[in-house]
Amino acid sequence: MQLEQVRAVITGGASGLGHAVAQRLVAAGAKVALFDVNEEKGQAAVAALGANASFHRTDVTSEEGVAANVAAASQAMGGLNAVVNCAGILGAGRVLGKEGPMPLANFSTTVMVNLIGSFNVAKAAAQLMQSNTAGEDGERGVIVNTASVAAYEGQIGQAAYSASKGGVVGMTLPMARELARFGIRVNTIAPGIFWTPMVDSMSPQVQESLSASIPFPSRLGKPEEFADMVAFILASRYINGETIRLDGAVRLAPK
DSSP states (O other), X not given: OOGGGOEEEEETTTSHHHHHHHHHHHHTTOEEEEEESOHHHHHHXXXXXXXXXXXXXXXXXXXXXXXXXXXXXXXXXXXXXXXXXXXXXXXXXXXXXXXXXXXXXXXXHHHIIIIIHHHHHHHHHHHHHTXXXXXXXXXXXXXXXXXXXXXXXXXXXXXXXXXXXXXXXXXXHHHHHHHGGGTEEEEEEEEOSBOOHHHHTSOHHHHHHHHHTSSSSOSOBOHHHHHHHHHHHHHOTTOOSOEEEESTTOOXXXX
């Protein structure tokens, strides 16, 4: 898929990794629709991105809301052939903390946003993508999900988060196999420790400690590096059903 031909829905597109993806794609001539729950940040992001971007306030866990906004985004862009799922929450908390067991609602909310939200947007987009005119190799669309290295080496306090991201990894191959008959590819990126608004709020000492834990390059990932990986996946038709770690060879310690 040529990047200038991309018409992409990007969840979590108002900030962090999602916003970096939006910037990368718009710079290449693509059109993007940002899905986010933060109206203020979403409108500001679209204003900065220009005419090739639109914002749709979206709760990714709402089946009806997502279906309606995917349809609206497709109309605004003149089509839909890509989804990049970046919306997510940390959901940190111990199974057995000082105040007792983790409330089930905490676990459920994390899974709802990170896993079910990704599935919800992907299926709504695939419904429209299946009718696209086939391109080279019969391609009609691409779905890129975001997992985490915590899907493999979850730390203490990450049971809910790791479970949600492990689910994203787990659904990648079966979804790619199923949607292959429509010419829709499905891939996942599992980023390591990246510069995001959450990291910005940490102390310099914590930031330095995180950077030192990464073998090479010994620094945090840059959002534009994540965006470059998304662009590579969109343009590379033979990448399908794959989860790609983007982490500087880091392996998370227990805590």
